[in-house]
Amino acid sequence: MKTLSYLTCIGILLTSFSSIAEPASEHSGKASKHSALALSHGVVGSAQVASAVVAVPLIVAGSVALSAGAASIEVGEGLSKVASSKASKVKSTKQVKLEVTEITITVDRSPAEAMKANQ
Amino acid sequence: MKNLVITLLLIFITTLAHAGSNQATEANFKPEEIALFAKNVEKYAAEKGASAFIIARIGQPKSELPKGINFTHTAIAVYSEITLDDGKKVKGYAIHNLYQDAKNSNESSLVTDYPVDFFWGVQELKAGIIIPSPELQQKIIEVIASGKNKTLHNPKYSLIANPFNNKYQNCTEHTLNIINAAIYQTTDMDQLKANTKAYFKPQRVHVSRFKLSLGSMFADGVTTKDHKGKVKTASFGAIANYLFKNDLGSPVFIYEG
Numbered sequence: 001m002k003t004l005s006y007l008t009c010i011g012i013l014l015t016s017f018s019s020i021a022e023p024a025s026e027h028s029g030k031a032s033k034h035s036a037l038a039l040s041h042g043v044v045g046s047a048q049v050a051s052a053v054v055a056v057p058l059i060v061a062g063s064v065a066l067s068a069g070a071a072s073i074e075v076g077e078g079l080s081k082v083a084s085s086k087a088s089k090v091k092s093t094k095q096v097k098l099e100v101t102e103i104t105i106t107v108d109r110s111p112a113e114a115m116k117a118n119q
Numbered sequence: 120m121k122n123l124v125i126t127l128l129l130i131f132i133t134t135l136a137h138a139g140s141n142q143a144t145e146a147n148f149k150p151e152e153i154a155l156f157a158k159n160v161e162k163y164a165a166e167k168g169a170s171a172f173i174i175a176r177i178g179q180p181k182s183e184l185p186k187g188i189n190f191t192h193t194a195i196a197v198y199s200e201i202t203l204d205d206g207k208k209v210k211g212y213a214i215h216n217l218y219q220d221a222k223n224s225n226e227s228s229l230v231t232d233y234p235v236d237f238f239w240g241v242q243e244l245k246a247g248i249i250i251p252s253p254e255l256q257q258k259i260i261e262v263i264a265s266g267k268n269k270t271l272h273n274p275k276y277s278l279i280a281n282p283f284n285n286k287y288q289n290c291t292e293h294t295l296n297i298i299n300a301a302i303y304q305t306t307d308m309d310q311l312k313a314n315t316k317a318y319f320k321p322q323r324v325h326v327s328r329f330k331l332s333l334g335s336m337f338a339d340g341v342t343t344k345d346h347k348g349k350v351k352t353a354s355f356g357a358i359a360n361y362l363f364k365n366d367l368g369s370p371v372f373i374y375e376g
Contacts, residue, residue: 033146033239040150049154052233055199055213057264059257060170098165098198101209104154105201105233 034106051108060096146239156244156376157234161212163374164248170198171256171263173294173368174214175247175355176238186325190247190355192216193291194237197260201233215263217293219276224340227276227288229269244376249359250369251298258301270306271296277342279324282353283316286345291353295319298358302367319361322354 037049146153164172175190184191194216202208214237220226238244251259262268277287282295285308299311299319343350355371362368 036150037154037235050203053202053204055201055231057197057199057260058170059260096168098168099210100161100165101211103209104158104235105211107232107236108204
């Protein structure tokens with residue numbers, strides 16, 4: 001009976017951990033997610049769904065969006081003026097409304113599904 | 120009696136299995152609802168001109184979250200040129216995450232996904248958004264674009280990682296590391312942790328030390344080995360306070376679908 005009480009207590013206590021748990025990533029579900037999205041978009045007739053292959057960060061300078069690599073010279077010049085041990089400001093940019101695609105983008109399909117699509 | 124013990128043991132195992140790795144592949148809302156919500160979050164950030172912002176989601180029922188924890192996952196969204204599988208290039212946000220591994224709860228990986236992926240398994244269509252100052256946004260993008268974020272990753276995962284050292288890491292601590300690497304222009308972990316200790320106020324985890332110790336004994340992905348005294352961890356709210364206090368970020372905006 002002592003064992004039972006002990007185990008019951010531990011069981012109750014450990015349930016706390018499920019509440020701050022964070023979902024993990026798993027590739028197996030991506031194919032079904034992509035299909036579900038494609039199906040839902042087909043039904044409602046709205047924007048298309050697409051898989052992403054790669055994403056390159058952009059830095060917005062004025063009203064122009066540059067790839068982070070291309071803009072690094074400008075940022076680098078600003079950074080060279082600041083001490084590395086404390087927070088400092090570099091050249092600020094104006095706030096501009098950015099363009100966002102209407103396409104629903106999802107992570108690429110599973111290797112198995114990608115192979116099927118390429119055949 | 121023997122059956123009862125076996126039943127309880129099975130319950131424990133089930134509890135532990137869910138403790139660190141609930142599957143984000145199960146949607147709680149219709150795909151079109153999630154897609155619309157995710158796109159609206161993107162549009163909100165784009166209207167604000169955010170090249171990079173801190174994004175958070177609620178992956179567990181809010182009623183079950185410990186006091187002071189309002190979001191269960193935090194990451195950084197970066198405005199990007201995205202190449203699609205048909206070769207077309209479009210603009211939108213890519214999200215840079217640290218995710219607990221599905222098969223090994225004690226480890227994590229860096230994963231880039233997109234808003235609809237990010238919100239796929241949420242309990243509520245609610246997003247936490249912090250928009251850093253334009254200067255800090257640029258520096259955060261530099262850290263990510265240069266790949267320095269990878270050097271800031273410790274794959275040893277703990278749900279309640281102590282942000283004052285680098286023994287273990289969770290998603291929010293990794294986000295904080297990127298922010299501080301951007302602010303201080305260094306990837307020197309000792310320097311980053313010294314600065315974190317000096318200026319960052321973490322969130323107290325309101326679960327008793329006894330429970331946490333038991334958790335670390337029985338559950339993967341939870342340990343108190345990196346803590347002394349009260350258990351504190353990085354949270355979305357704590358990052359918001361940190362940035363706001365230092366004039367480096369907007370107040371938290373909650374976007375609801």
